Amino acid sequence: MKPSRAGKLIILNLRLAGKQRWRSRGRGIIFRAMKILVVEDEKRISSFVRKGLEEQGFVVDVCHNGDDGFQQAATQEYDVIVLDIMLPGRDGLSILRQLREQANTTPVILLTARGSLNERVEGLEAGADDYLTKPFYVEELVARIHALARRATGRALTVRRVGDLTVNLLTREVHQGDRPIDLTAREFNLLEYLMRSPGRIYTRTQILEHVWDYHFDPNTNIIDVYIQHLRKKIAEAGGPPIIETVRGVGYRIKS
Amino acid sequence: MKLPFHLRIALISAACSSVVLALFAAGAYWMIRREALNRMDQRLGEQARRLLFIPEDARTPRWDLVVRAQRAIQRDESWRSFILMVKDGAGKTIYQSSNWPRELSETLLPPAVSKSSNDAAPPAPPRRPPPALPRKALLLARPDSVSSTECFTHSAGRRAWRMAVTRSESETVIIGVDLAPFQAEIHAVRRAFLIALPAALVLIAAGAAVLSHRSLRPVRRLARTIEAVTAGGLDQRIPVRRGDPDFEGLIQLFNRMMDRLEHSFQQASRFSADAAHELKTPLTILQGRLEQAIQDAGAGSQAQQDLTELLEEAHRLRSIVEKLLILSRADAGRLELSREEVDLSRLVEDICEDTTFQAPELTFERQIEPGIHANVDRELVTLAVRNLASNAVKYNTPGGRVRFTLMRAEGRIELAVSNTGPGIAEEDRGRLFERFHRGDKSRSRRIEGAGLGLSLARAIARAHSGDVVLAPASEGGANDGLTRFLLTLPA
Numbered sequence: 001m002k003p004s005r006a007g008k009l010i011i012l013n014l015r016l017a018g019k020q021r022w023r024s025r026g027r028g029i030i031f032r033a034m035k036i037l038v039v040e041d042e043k044r045i046s047s048f049v050r051k052g053l054e055e056q057g058f059v060v061d062v063c064h065n066g067d068d069g070f071q072q073a074a075t076q077e078y079d080v081i082v083l084d085i086m087l088p089g090r091d092g093l094s095i096l097r098q099l100r101e102q103a104n105t106t107p108v109i110l111l112t113a114r115g116s117l118n119e120r121v122e123g124l125e126a127g128a129d130d131y132l133t134k135p136f137y138v139e140e141l142v143a144r145i146h147a148l149a150r151r152a153t154g155r156a157l158t159v160r161r162v163g164d165l166t167v168n169l170l171t172r173e174v175h176q177g178d179r180p181i182d183l184t185a186r187e188f189n190l191l192e193y194l195m196r197s198p199g200r201i202y203t204r205t206q207i208l209e210h211v212w213d214y215h216f217d218p219n220t221n222i223i224d225v226y227i228q229h230l231r232k233k234i235a236e237a238g239g240p241p242i243i244e245t246v247r248g249v250g251y252r253i254k255s
Numbered sequence: 256m257k258l259p260f261h262l263r264i265a266l267i268s269a270a271c272s273s274v275v276l277a278l279f280a281a282g283a284y285w286m287i288r289r290e291a292l293n294r295m296d297q298r299l300g301e302q303a304r305r306l307l308f309i310p311e312d313a314r315t316p317r318w319d320l321v322v323r324a325q326r327a328i329q330r331d332e333s334w335r336s337f338i339l340m341v342k343d344g345a346g347k348t349i350y351q352s353s354n355w356p357r358e359l360s361e362t363l364l365p366p367a368v369s370k371s372s373n374d375a376a377p378p379a380p381p382r383r384p385p386p387a388l389p390r391k392a393l394l395l396a397r398p399d400s401v402s403s404t405e406c407f408t409h410s411a412g413r414r415a416w417r418m419a420v421t422r423s424e425s426e427t428v429i430i431g432v433d434l435a436p437f438q439a440e441i442h443a444v445r446r447a448f449l450i451a452l453p454a455a456l457v458l459i460a461a462g463a464a465v466l467s468h469r470s471l472r473p474v475r476r477l478a479r480t481i482e483a484v485t486a487g488g489l490d491q492r493i494p495v496r497r498g499d500p501d502f503e504g505l506i507q508l509f510n511r512m513m514d515r516l517e518h519s520f521q522q523a524s525r526f527s528a529d530a531a532h533e534l535k536t537p538l539t540i541l542q543g544r545l546e547q548a549i550q551d552a553g554a555g556s557q558a559q560q561d562l563t564e565l566l567e568e569a570h571r572l573r574s575i576v577e578k579l580l581i582l583s584r585a586d587a588g589r590l591e592l593s594r595e596e597v598d599l600s601r602l603v604e605d606i607c608e609d610t611t612f613q614a615p616e617l618t619f620e621r622q623i624e625p626g627i628h629a630n631v632d633r634e635l636v637t638l639a640v641r642n643l644a645s646n647a648v649k650y651n652t653p654g655g656r657v658r659f660t661l662m663r664a665e666g667r668i669e670l671a672v673s674n675t676g677p678g679i680a681e682e683d684r685g686r687l688f689e690r691f692h693r694g695d696k697s698r699s700r701r702i703e704g705a706g707l708g709l710s711l712a713r714a715i716a717r718a719h720s721g722d723v724v725l726a727p728a729s730e731g732g733a734n735d736g737l738t739r740f741l742l743t744l745p746a
Contacts, residue, residue: 214609
């Protein structure tokens with residue numbers, strides 16, 4: 001085993017299979033952890049982002065100013081770069097432009113604080129692949145990183161599976177074993193969201209924000225109603241009760 | 256109805272000048288008339304005196320001389336109607352010109368004349384004087400014995416005569432002239448006045464209107480600029496033109512005021528944008544750390560539940576910050592819209608459905624015209640409609656109703672969100688759209704939200720050239736007890 005690229009080589013257990021790029025090397029499976037560069041000047045933000053990403057098995061480098069960030073991005077190879085727009089030294093957009101001028105095609109996720117349309121459009125025109133508006137959930141960032149990495153390798157992960165329950169993201173079909181489960185759009189979105197990361201707890205606020213795009217009033221029982229629908233439909237298809245209520249917090253899929 | 260300023264100026268100046276001109280014209284007319292009459296009287300007097308003192312000629316009889324003089328006078332164009340009568344001291348007519356009008360009775364002559372002849376008024380005065388006229392008669396008349404000439408106007412039938420009476424000791428000469436040519440002349444003067452006066456008034460009014468209209472041009476420019484300010488931005492200024500001494504100062508003041516306004520407005524809107532932006536960093540940290548801590552805490556533990564509550568509060572904070580950011584952008588006129596074709600019927604249906612879950616104890620009614628599309632910012636319009644919906648839930652009465660009505664109306668799209676409620680006090684109607692205003696005066700925490708919903712919905716609608724209003728209580732199914740908010744968007 002010798003490193004094929006400049007990245008670190010780590011052998012991980014199969015639980016993380018969905019999160020890594022992998023290649024088969026004769027005798028076994030060698031996983032190379034995805035390497036992420038985070039360019040963010042606010043240390044308290046970069047610290048929890050680093051922590052959150054590392055927990056997901058990523059290898060994370062952090063830079064706190066634009067010049068270092070550009071240096072790092074231009075000389076090292078990363079799978080995804082997370083780039084804040086407002087930076088001391090060179091700002092995020094000019095780093096991005098310079099990288100693209102150098103024919104560097106590493107996927108870039110921009111972090112914007114203003115979330116103004118101009119900034120987004122400017123960012124996408126400069127060559128960004130995605131953007132997130134502050135404040136964001138690390139969980140969301142992880143999901144975006146995965147999506148980008150899959151797009152970059154051309155090997156899109158279209159099926160999520162927990163036990164016998166499979167969710168096809170492309171055809172939007174859900175199966176329990178062989179039996180199809182008929183879900184409404186909202187129900188599908190909810191299930192797909194919870195299945196992003198089995199075992200992870202999703203708070204009601206997070207669910208509301210992601211599935212309903214709600215930014216207010218978390219006191220609605222709308223989630224509970226939909227969870228009940230989901231549980232009922234999965235049970236009718238003969239599936240086990242995999243959606244777990246975490247009292248006073250939210251829901252999660254049993255891993 | 257009030258007339259435009261320049262028309263009022265025109266009318267006032269026309270009215271003032273008409274009074275002045277009318278007085279002037281009346282005075283002038285009166286003076287011209289009097290002067291002309293005086294002149295006529297003077298000439299009449301001269302003629303009368305001349306006739307009285309025709310000197311005796313040995314060869315020619317005196318009456319021939321008188322007749323000759325009379326003809327000479329009549330040769331003058333304006334004296335064609337000249338008439339003549341001569342009476343002796345006793346009042347007897349001794350000569351009467353042939354054109355003496357029959358209708359001009361002698362009795363109407365002034366008392367001084369008629370008095371002396373009252374007893375011997377001849378029924379038909381002789382056409383010709385008696386030939387036996389004492390030759391010396393006229394010679395007796397010495398200039399100093401002649402009385403002054405009396406003049407008066409005498410109307411007979413349809414004609415008016417100007418008469419002059421001159422007496423000597425022995426004879427009275429009465430001459431007259433038809434006033435018609437004189438009156439025609441005076442009438443011509445009057446006509447000229449009557450034509451010139453309105454013409455002058457029209458000229459004055461038009462001049463005043465044009466002048467005031469022109470001089471108000473800077474004011475209109477000011478108005479246009481102010482309009483542009485409300486529509487566009489505060490960067491509008493009026494170019495100062497030389498030669499506008501009255502308005503130059505005003506325009507400069509206005510521009511300076513706009514400078515100050517723009518400056519402070521930019522500062523204010525930059526402040527709220529900066530504040531919202533600065534808040535985002537700590538919020539990101541707060542939210543990220545809490546997210547992390549929730550995952551790390553024991554599932555279902557008290558700590559995890561507490562952290563979740565904190566996360567919700569962080570979320571509420573974030574939603575307020577986002578709303579403020581949208582509002583501050585809208586205030587600065589810089590709310591960017593990412594427009595796309597949106598199926599509004601579908602969007603409202605979805606929100607209606609979500610709201611149903613949010614408040615299962617309420618009765619929901621919907622009248623949603625299907626297939627209404629509009630080119631709008633999906634995210635913002637969703638936010639606006641959601642705010643109206645949650646407003647209708649928050650301020651509802653227990654077990655009340657919420658009604659969504661979406662329809663096309665006169666080139667607009669109208670969404671009405673109504674709810675049962677205690678109604679909105681008259682003094683609250685205006686303040687309803689103020690920021691951080693909440694319906695109940697106690698501001699109890701029972702009602703969630705920061706009180707930004709309505710002003711946000713309105714700002715979003717207005718950015719789309721629409722509006723959000725509170726429908727008047729009487730309108731739309733009177734007395735159904737519903738409070739109705741109306742969101743309009745251009746179709």
